[in-house]
Amino acid sequence: MELIDIIGFIAGICTATSLLPQLITTLKQKKAQEVSLFMFIVLLMGNALWIWFGVAKSELPIILTNSFSLLLNIIMLVLKYKYKDNE
Incomplete structure (x- = not known):
C-alpha cells in the first residue's frame, strides 16, 4: 500500500467517524430534535x-x-425517525 492510500484511509476515517459523537448523544438522550x-x-x-x-x-x-x-448517516436518520415522538 502506498503512502497516498494510507493518507486517504486516515482522512476518510476521520471524516466518517466525525458523526459518532452525535450518534452516541442521540442514543443516550433518545432525542434527535437538534x-x-x-x-x-x-x-x-x-x-x-x-x-x-x-x-x-x-x-x-x-x-x-x-x-x-x-x-x-443512515443509522442517524433511523434514530431521527425513531425518536421523533420524544421531541
Missing part, C-alpha cells in the same frame, strides 16, 4: 456519489470510508 434532516439527506447523497466515484476510479480508501460514513 439533528437536521436536510443535512443528513445531503450527506447521504454526497456519500453515495463519493462511493460511485471511488468505484469508477477503483479507489478502495474512498469506497470503504464513504461506505462506513453512509452507514452512520
Whole structure:
C-alpha cells in the first residue's frame, strides 16, 4: 500500500467517524430534535456519489470510508425517525 492510500484511509476515517459523537448523544438522550434532516439527506447523497466515484476510479480508501460514513448517516436518520415522538 502506498503512502497516498494510507493518507486517504486516515482522512476518510476521520471524516466518517466525525458523526459518532452525535450518534452516541442521540442514543443516550433518545432525542434527535437538534439533528437536521436536510443535512443528513445531503450527506447521504454526497456519500453515495463519493462511493460511485471511488468505484469508477477503483479507489478502495474512498469506497470503504464513504461506505462506513453512509452507514452512520443512515443509522442517524433511523434514530431521527425513531425518536421523533420524544421531541
